[in-house]
Amino acid sequence: MATARSVTLKAASTSLWSLNRSSPKAKTVRALSTIMSPPSKAVVYEHHGPPDTVTRMIELSPVEVKENQVCVKMLAAPINPSDINRVYPVRPQVPAVGGYEGVGEVYSVGSAVKGLSPGDLVIPSPLSSGLFFAPFDRLLLFCFECLKFKIGTWQTYVVKDHDTWHKISKDSPIEYAATITVNPLTALRMLEDFTTLTAGDSVVQNGATSIVGQCVIQLARYRGIHSINIIRDRAGSDTVKEKLKALGADEVFTESQLEVKNVKSLLSNIPGPALGLNCVGGNAASLVLKFLRQGGTMVTYGGMSKKPITVPISCFIFKDLSLKGFWVQKWLTADRTKECREMVDYLLRLAQEGKLKYEMELVPFGKFHTALDKALGKHGSQPKQVIKF
Amino acid sequence: MATARSVTLKAASTSLWSLNRSSPKAKTVRALSTIMSPPSKAVVYEHHGPPDTVTRMIELSPVEVKENQVCVKMLAAPINPSDINRVYPVRPQVPAVGGYEGVGEVYSVGSAVKGLSPGDLVIPSPLSSGLFFAPFDRLLLFCFECLKFKIGTWQTYVVKDHDTWHKISKDSPIEYAATITVNPLTALRMLEDFTTLTAGDSVVQNGATSIVGQCVIQLARYRGIHSINIIRDRAGSDTVKEKLKALGADEVFTESQLEVKNVKSLLSNIPGPALGLNCVGGNAASLVLKFLRQGGTMVTYGGMSKKPITVPISCFIFKDLSLKGFWVQKWLTADRTKECREMVDYLLRLAQEGKLKYEMELVPFGKFHTALDKALGKHGSQPKQVIKF
Numbered sequence: 001m002a003t004a005r006s007v008t009l010k011a012a013s014t015s016l017w018s019l020n021r022s023s024p025k026a027k028t029v030r031a032l033s034t035i036m037s038p039p040s041k042a043v044v045y046e047h048h049g050p051p052d053t054v055t056r057m058i059e060l061s062p063v064e065v066k067e068n069q070v071c072v073k074m075l076a077a078p079i080n081p082s083d084i085n086r087v088y089p090v091r092p093q094v095p096a097v098g099g100y101e102g103v104g105e106v107y108s109v110g111s112a113v114k115g116l117s118p119g120d121l122v123i124p125s126p127l128s129s130g131l132f133f134a135p136f137d138r139l140l141l142f143c144f145e146c147l148k149f150k151i152g153t154w155q156t157y158v159v160k161d162h163d164t165w166h167k168i169s170k171d172s173p174i175e176y177a178a179t180i181t182v183n184p185l186t187a188l189r190m191l192e193d194f195t196t197l198t199a200g201d202s203v204v205q206n207g208a209t210s211i212v213g214q215c216v217i218q219l220a221r222y223r224g225i226h227s228i229n230i231i232r233d234r235a236g237s238d239t240v241k242e243k244l245k246a247l248g249a250d251e252v253f254t255e256s257q258l259e260v261k262n263v264k265s266l267l268s269n270i271p272g273p274a275l276g277l278n279c280v281g282g283n284a285a286s287l288v289l290k291f292l293r294q295g296g297t298m299v300t301y302g303g304m305s306k307k308p309i310t311v312p313i314s315c316f317i318f319k320d321l322s323l324k325g326f327w328v329q330k331w332l333t334a335d336r337t338k339e340c341r342e343m344v345d346y347l348l349r350l351a352q353e354g355k356l357k358y359e360m361e362l363v364p365f366g367k368f369h370t371a372l373d374k375a376l377g378k379h380g381s382q383p384k385q386v387i388k389f
Numbered sequence: 390m391a392t393a394r395s396v397t398l399k400a401a402s403t404s405l406w407s408l409n410r411s412s413p414k415a416k417t418v419r420a421l422s423t424i425m426s427p428p429s430k431a432v433v434y435e436h437h438g439p440p441d442t443v444t445r446m447i448e449l450s451p452v453e454v455k456e457n458q459v460c461v462k463m464l465a466a467p468i469n470p471s472d473i474n475r476v477y478p479v480r481p482q483v484p485a486v487g488g489y490e491g492v493g494e495v496y497s498v499g500s501a502v503k504g505l506s507p508g509d510l511v512i513p514s515p516l517s518s519g520l521f522f523a524p525f526d527r528l529l530l531f532c533f534e535c536l537k538f539k540i541g542t543w544q545t546y547v548v549k550d551h552d553t554w555h556k557i558s559k560d561s562p563i564e565y566a567a568t569i570t571v572n573p574l575t576a577l578r579m580l581e582d583f584t585t586l587t588a589g590d591s592v593v594q595n596g597a598t599s600i601v602g603q604c605v606i607q608l609a610r611y612r613g614i615h616s617i618n619i620i621r622d623r624a625g626s627d628t629v630k631e632k633l634k635a636l637g638a639d640e641v642f643t644e645s646q647l648e649v650k651n652v653k654s655l656l657s658n659i660p661g662p663a664l665g666l667n668c669v670g671g672n673a674a675s676l677v678l679k680f681l682r683q684g685g686t687m688v689t690y691g692g693m694s695k696k697p698i699t700v701p702i703s704c705f706i707f708k709d710l711s712l713k714g715f716w717v718q719k720w721l722t723a724d725r726t727k728e729c730r731e732m733v734d735y736l737l738r739l740a741q742e743g744k745l746k747y748e749m750e751l752v753p754f755g756k757f758h759t760a761l762d763k764a765l766g767k768h769g770s771q772p773k774q775v776i777k778f
Contacts, residue, residue: 306702308700309700309702311697313691313697314692317689318716320714320716320719321714322712323711323712323713324705324711325707325710325711326705327706327709
C-alpha cells in the first residue's frame with residue numbers, strides 16, 4: 001500500500017511535473033521517475049545584518065521531492081521577533097530562507113510517504129525545528145545541525161522530509177495555524193511547567209499586551225486562574241486595559257500605578273500569585289517579583305527592555321523565590337514529540353472555538369518588506385504581521 | 390521506669406536545689422516536689438537596636454524544671470551573624486535572651502523525661518528553633534510562635550522541654566558542637582538539595598572564606614567534588630588562597646582576577662559547575678553566574694555586600710540558569726527532624742575526625758562584649774567568636 005499512494009500535482013505547469021505517476025501499479029516506473037517541486041519564491045538572507053537590508057525575495061529552482069519527502073505549498077507564515085532580532089546566540093548558516101513558523105497545504109508527496117496526502121493542512125512539526133540543540137557551550141555546532149532541519153517558511157513551496165510536518169485539522173483557522181507553535185505554546189507551557197495552578201489561583205505577568213501575554217490571559221481565564229497584568233505607561237493605556245479585560249484579564253496596571261509601597265494591597269479578592277512571567281526585564285521584572293507570594297517562581301522568556309533583572313537578596317533568602325527561564329525552542333525535544341503535537345492540536349481547537357484569539361494583520365507575500373518594516377517597529381505599535389501566500 | 394529516673398544535681402548550692410529527690414521509689418513525693426534550675430547569667434536585649442548597645446548581662450532567677458523539661462548547663466555558644474545583623478525580617482519579642490546555637494550538658498531533668506540524663510551533651514534540636522515558620526506574608530505571627538520555642542543560648546542555664554534538646558556524642562568537640570547547626574548544615578544542604586553532584590563534578594562559590602564557604606570546600610573535597618572559590622581582593626589574599634587550598638580548594642580567585650572575557654578559560658581540568666553558591670551579591674554573584682554551566686543553579690544564602698543580584702536576560706533564556714535561595718532556619722521543618730539530627734551527627738563525626746574544621750576563638754562568657762565587638766567587625770577580620778561558659 002505504500003507505493004499505492006496517489007500523488008496529485010495541483011499545478012503541474014512545467015515539463016518536469018508531468019513525470020509524476022499516479023497509478024498504484026507503476027512502482028518500478030515511479031522509482032525511476034522524479035517528482036519535482038514547483039519553483040519557489042523565497043525571502044532569503046545571504047548575510048547577517050539588519051533584516052530590512054539583508055533580506056531579499058528571489059526565485060528558487062524546482063527541487064526533487066525524494067521518496068520520504070513532502071512538498072508543501074505555504075499558505076501563511078508570521079514574522080516573529082525571533083526571526084528578526086539579534087538577541088539569539090545562534091545564527092543559521094547563510095544563505096538561508098527566513099521564517100520559522102507557518103502553515104501550508106501538502107502539494108505532492110514522495111513515493112514512500114505514508115499518512116500525508118495532497119490537500120492536507122500541515123505545519124512544520126514543532127519538534128523538527130528545535131530538535132538539535134547543543135549545550136550552550138557548544139552552540140557553534142548547533143548552527144550546522146540546525147540548518148539541516150530548518151524549514152524556512154518564508155517561501156511559496158517547501159520540500160522537506162515527511163516527519164518534518166505535522167498534519168492539523170483542515171478546519172483550523174489559517175492565521176492561527178501559522179502562529180500557534182511559538183507564542184501560544186510558550187504561554188501554555190509556562191502556565192503548566194513551573195507551578196501547579198488550579199482554579200482560583202493567580203498569575204502575574206508583564207508585557208501583557210504581547211501575543212504570549214494575551215494567550216496567558218485567555219488560557220488562565222479558561223482554567224479559572226486570575227491574571228494580574230502589567231503594561232507600559234503610554235498614551236491610550238486605558239483602551240489597552242479595556243482590551244485586555246475583554247480577553248479575561250482580572251487586573252491590569254501600568255508600571256507607574258505600581259509605584260506604591262505594597263503592590264499586593266492593590267489586589268482585591270485575588271490571592272498572591274505563585275507564578276510570574278517576565279518578558280521585559282528591568283523595572284517591569286521587579287514589579288513581577290513584588291507581586292509574587294512566598295515561594296513563588298518568576299519565569300523569564302524575553303527581555304524587551306534590554307535591561308537585566310535586579311533581585312534583592314531577601315527575595316531569595318526570606319521570600320524563597322525561584323527565578324527560571326523558558327525558551328520554547330529549547331523545550332522542544334525529541335521525547336516531547338507526541339505531547340507537543342497534542343498541545344498544538346489543543347491550542348488550535350481553542351482558536352477555532354474562539355477561546356483563544358489575538359490580533360494579526362495578514363499581508364500578501366509581495367508586500368513582505370512592508371510587513372517586515374511594521375514588524376521591526378518602524379511604524380509604531382502594530383499587530384503581528386502574518387504573510388499570506 | 391519513667392519515674393525511676395535518677396536526677397542528680399551537680400551544683401546543688403542553694404536551698405531550693407535540695408528539694409530534688411533521687412530515690413526511684415519516691416514517685417508521689419517527687420510529683421509534689423519542685424525541681425528548680427540554678428540561677429542563670431544571661432545576655433539579654435530589652436529593646437531592638439545596635440547589638441552592642443542594647444545587650445546586657447543580667448542574673449535570671451531560678452525557674453522550675455517541669456516534668457517534661459530539662460535544665461541544661463550551657464558549655465559554649467557562638468555569636469552568629471544571624472544573631473546580630475538586622476537583615477532578618479523577623480524579630481523576636483523583647484525582652485529576650487540572645488543566641489540561637491550552642492552546646493550544653495544536661496544538669497537536671499523533670500520527672501517524666503526519658504532518654505536524657507544529667508551529664509549528657511546536648512544541642513538545641515535543629516528542629517525546635519525553626520519549626521514555627523509562618524509564610525512570609527504572615528511573618529508577624531511568627532514572632533509569637535517562635536518565641537515559645539526560642540532557646541536563647543547566651544546564658545549559663547537553660548530550661549526547656551525535653552524535645553528541645555538533641556543528645557550528641559560525648560566525644561563531640563565542644564566548639565564544633567556549639568556551631569554545627571547553622572553554618573556546616575547550610576553547606577551540607579546546599580551541596581545536596583539543588584543539584585546532583587557526583588565525584589568529578591564541580592561547584593563554584595563566592596565568600597569562600599566564610600565558615601559556610603570553608604565547610605563547602607571540605608565537604609565537596611570529601612566527596613571528590615572540585616571547588617572553584619571566589620574571594621575579595623584584599624591585602625594578604627595570597628595567604629588566604631593558601632589556607633583555602635590547604636582545606637581542599639581546587640581553585641581560588643580574587644574578584645579582580647576574574648575580570649576577563651571568559652572566566653571558564655581560567656579553569657584547567659575542572660568541568661563547568663552545575664551549582665553555584667552566593668553569599669555576597671553584587672559583582673561577586675555575577676561572577677558565580679559566569680562560571681555556571683548551561684542549566685546550572687545559583688543558590689543565594691547571604692548578601693554580605695548588601696548589593697542585589699543583577700542577572701542578564703540571556704542567563705535565563707539561553708543559558709537556562711535557575712536562581713534559588715536557601716535559609717537553613719526555613720529548611721528545618723517538622724518532617725525533617727530525623728534527617729536533620731542524622732546530619733548533625735554526621736557533621737560532628739567529620740569534625741571529630743578532623744575532616745571538617747574552621748577557625749574559632751573561644752572567649753569566656755564574662756568577656757561577652759569584647760567578643761560581640763569582634764563579631765561586629767570592629768577589629769577587622771576575626772575568627773568566629775564562640776562564648777565559653
